[in-house]
Amino acid sequence: MSESHTLPFLREALVFLTLSGILIPLLQRLRVNQIVGFLAVGVLLGANGLALWIDTFPWLAHITFHETEGVAQLAELGVIFLMFMIGLELSAERLWALRKWVFGAGTAQVLLSAACIGVLAWAFGNRWPNALVLGLVLALSSTAVVVQLLTQRQALGTPLGQATFSVLMLQDLAVVPVLILIDLLGPRGAGDDVGTAVGLTVLKSVLVVGLIVVFGRRLIQPVFRAFAQQRQPEVFMALTLLISMSMAGLTAAAGLSMALGAFLAGLLLAETEFRHEVEITIEPFKGLLMGLFFMSVGMGIDVRAILHDPVWLPLSVVGLIALKAAIVAVLFRAGGLSWGRSIEGGFLLGQGGEFAFIVVGVAAASGLMDRQTVQFILLVVGLSLFVTPMLARWGASAGEALDARVRGPRDTTVVDEADVSGGHVVITGFGRVGRLAADVLSRQGVPWIAVEHDAARVAQWRSEGRPVFYGNAARPEMLQKLHVDRAAVVMVTMDQPAAALHAVQALRSACPHVPVVARSRDEDHARELLDAGATVVVPEAVEAGLQLTASALQALGVPDAAVAHTIELERGARKAL
Structure with a gap:
């Protein structure tokens, strides 16, 4: 049976x-x-x-x-x-x-x-x-x-x-x-x-x-x-x-x-x-x-x-x-x-x-x-x-x-205090660099919102009232929740090279028109991010070296204008590489 x-x-x-x-x-x-x-x-x-x-x-x-x-x-x-x-x-x-x-x-x-x-x-x-x-x-x-x-x-x-x-x-x-x-x-x-x-x-x-x-x-x-x-x-x-x-x-x-x-x-x-x-x-x-x-x-x-x-x-x-x-x-x-x-x-x-x-x-x-x-x-x-x-x-x-036909009143007076609906800055990664960027933006009155994958870090900063959310910035769904398509600019501040690269790739795929400013570990990483679609890349090693050099030149008595010109020329040459 x-x-x-x-x-x-x-x-x-x-x-x-x-x-x-x-x-x-x-x-x-x-x-x-x-x-x-x-x-x-x-x-x-x-x-x-x-x-x-x-x-x-x-x-x-x-x-x-x-x-x-x-x-x-x-x-x-x-x-x-x-x-x-x-x-x-x-x-x-x-x-x-x-x-x-x-x-x-x-x-x-x-x-x-x-x-x-x-x-x-x-x-x-x-x-x-x-x-x-x-x-x-x-x-x-x-x-x-x-x-x-x-x-x-x-x-x-x-x-x-x-x-x-x-x-x-x-x-x-x-x-x-x-x-x-x-x-x-x-x-x-x-x-x-x-x-x-x-x-x-x-x-x-x-x-x-x-x-x-x-x-x-x-x-x-x-x-x-x-x-x-x-x-x-x-x-x-x-x-x-x-x-x-x-x-x-x-x-x-x-x-x-x-x-x-x-x-x-x-x-x-x-x-x-x-x-x-x-x-x-x-x-x-x-x-x-x-x-x-x-x-x-x-x-x-x-x-x-x-x-x-x-x-x-x-x-x-x-x-x-x-x-x-x-x-x-x-x-x-x-x-x-x-x-x-x-x-x-x-x-x-x-x-x-x-x-x-x-x-x-x-x-x-x-x-x-x-x-x-x-x-x-x-x-x-x-x-x-x-x-x-x-x-x-x-x-x-x-x-x-x-x-x-009627030319009624314009709608611009409605709900002007709604959730971020455009013109804001999205910060991906809320470590030291992300926090510094957020502080500067806040002092300038620029609205921002951040996403961070470290739950402990998110809890710490949310307790201070900061608009930081837990999530992965490389996920298209998360980018949609952050209204990236209506953002003025996106800042990629993660210190992990792979995470930053994945975030830039996801951003460029989801929102080709939004400017992306990214932080890179070195010049090789910077080239990878630029190839992935980043608008501007700032290599932290290069910037640290330039700042140290500027301080040294000033200590040697070189005029400030000459120091600034020299550093800017070197920065431009590095970007051209």
Whole structure:
């Protein structure tokens, strides 16, 4: 008797990885948003798509997801990593830099949108707890879709991009209270003694979150510093996964959402010098698991429901986008953007967000929403995501035309205190030379940011408030996090010849137009760096010799002008070699 030994959900994993290997490059070539593509594939290959014809065409069983249980379980990991990455984006420094837009326009957008949508939902017969949750859920927009659209258009650093991202950050912060609110409004919070249930839930939430934040701040940074000293990428990756999954498990054990724990883990790591390195480490996992998550969402969308409800569903999608777009446009105009840019921002933020899938799923599991309502919300949000890229293009064109016609106020007054968005200096390596350069730049009022691969050194200088991050300057992903493409100049100050050479090669490959000033060990090393693409190279041995010679000549009584001329001639001759 033979036994067949197979891994659980092996077929589903193979189908998904095959689709990802084909789908992602194809979408990039066609410039189609990846999230929309994964949603479409989920609809097509899910239980409500081609799987309906398995009885007629049995071969479809090999390429469709007709059993969604395994996919749904794996997709929960996508939710965890999404919340973890959102937490990483929400550092206190970034929130403070964009505080006017985050806590001004962002708060107003969520409250106004939630109030309008909630009142409409209540007017159409929903109970007030359901209407409240529906309003809050649909008030949120898609961070993943909007940020990707802005990145594709290189508009994230513009006034409109900064304002839009600020609103998205506030929406991300709002997810945590919404998840706690669902726990309060669900059957567990609606027993005979409502006050006691609500009080216990709030107390439990505050205690769990407080303990995680207090102990996390004390433990996470020292642990990462200790492991970073080993300089082993696989250990760093394992530690990142362990932290995110452990905190998700802690909140789940306390009866709260796993997404909440992952969010807190990201938020705590955002305050450390390892933020950028963690983002780079987790990026491949996040992309695949997020694709799986959105594909599983698409599998839950029954296209037949659109045919059964051909009036209310399209009207709901149009109404949602129109209402949110109008609110955002008015808020952006009040904040100083022109009418054209404000309307463009409205269309960018008019859709429902990926958090709706998470929150609605939690609400359904808690018994707060029935299956029919959940399915309707999934369809509305899913369809709004489908049309967002098209609406964004239309909004940009309409905004440009309107601004050209009306000549509205310029956008230059918006978010002038945002994160480094251009004209700064990037210092790679923060040893003695890097610190000296940073001190001079600071005295001249020139903004700078540094990356260093020695965790102990990074910890020392960050404790003094310096913008130094842990990471490898030779990694293209790290250069992107440092906004090297918008830098005025990059200084390569590492004392290891190989590290400096790799950094220059990576810089020149990623940003051919940015000037690179590099430090070299000697003249041979200088030639290697120049061949790799460095703009200017300063050999430390040559400069030390020239400075010693200048001091000796001055001691011999040679006039300063003659000394300076002689040294400059020698320096020029050395550069010509």
